[in-house]
Amino acid sequence: MTIDDVLFAARAQVLRDLNTRGTDSAKVVDVLDQVVTERRWWVEQWPDGAEFVAGQVAQDVQDRMLDGGLGRWPRCIACDDTSPHELRIEPELGPEPHWVCEKAGMTVAALGSL
Numbered sequence: 001m002t003i004d005d006v007l008f009a010a011r012a013q014v015l016r017d018l019n020t021r022g023t024d025s026a027k028v029v030d031v032l033d034q035v036v037t038e039r040r041w042w043v044e045q046w047p048d049g050a051e052f053v054a055g056q057v058a059q060d061v062q063d064r065m066l067d068g069g070l071g072r073w074p075r076c077i078a079c080d081d082t083s084p085h086e087l088r089i090e091p092e093l094g095p096e097p098h099w100v101c102e103k104a105g106m107t108v109a110a111l112g113s114l
């Protein structure tokens with residue numbers, strides 16, 4: 001896979017999960033595109049990190065949405081805890097990233113399959 005393919009696939013996975021939760025507003029898609037652009041440099045410097053990039057993009061988008069007042073994404077709706085909390089990517093830096101609820105200690109879905 002070329003770097004373009006890797007980044008395109010990562011963008012598509014994250015966009016799918018944004019879309020599933022109805023959080024794919026123009027502002028959020030701008031954040032996503034900015035993150036993907038910045039991660040290009042990272043994966044160019046470290047080609048072995050290609051299979052980790054989707055998880056990195058998801059975490060970057062998550063952090064920037066929170067910092068930018070765009071809300072917590074994705075909210076956990078999988079467990080019994082009714083206090084608002086978001087899912088986290090695991091592994092933080094690794095292949096086959098998936099969403100987990102840290103409160104319940106459960107895996108919720110693969111990235112791109114929320």
Ligand SMILES: [Zn+2]
Pocket residue numbers: 076077078079080081085101102103104
């Ligand atoms: Zn939860």
